[in-house]
Amino acid sequence: MKLPSGFRVRVPWAGPLTSVKVRGSLSGSVAVTRPVVAVSSAVVTFVARSTADVSRADAQVALEDFSFDVGDAEGLIVEGGDTVYVANEDPFRHTFTVDDLGIDVAFGPGSQQLIEIPAQPGTYTLYCRPHTSNPDDPAEDDMTTTLTVG
Numbered sequence: 001m002k003l004p005s006g007f008r009v010r011v012p013w014a015g016p017l018t019s020v021k022v023r024g025s026l027s028g029s030v031a032v033t034r035p036v037v038a039v040s041s042a043v044v045t046f047v048a049r050s051t052a053d054v055s056r057a058d059a060q061v062a063l064e065d066f067s068f069d070v071g072d073a074e075g076l077i078v079e080g081g082d083t084v085y086v087a088n089e090d091p092f093r094h095t096f097t098v099d100d101l102g103i104d105v106a107f108g109p110g111s112q113q114l115i116e117i118p119a120q121p122g123t124y125t126l127y128c129r130p131h132t133s134n135p136d137d138p139a140e141d142d143m144t145t146t147l148t149v150g
Helices: 029-048
Strands: 008-010 019-021 059-064 067-069 076-078 083-088 094-098 103-107 112-116 122-127 144-149
Touching (some): 083 103
Antiparallel strands (some): 094 122
């Protein structure tokens, strides 16, 4: 398939009105495949985003720079039944995972969600599945922190 000169492809993640204009003519599968893949990827990311209301949260966590920013060196400290607002500030996929509490929530880039913490007091490992080698024995550079439920 040949793309004519002046053909435009919208690039939604680069801004609301951003597009790419083809100068000259392009032909071959590369010219067709790349825009389709880019647009498909943007649609999947957009659909995964939510509009979680931070005002309903008892605590907040930012997933950024391959870490859990919980605002406390001791980790995330909550009460059972608390709601935690989690926002992925990275351009990478992360998870908010606590095996012992049955929590495993995936976050696409820019997405946020409210997570209710079960009323099971204890200290747990909170980790990101793609960025932790072994949650039972996390390394210093793994994406983990401590979750304490009071």
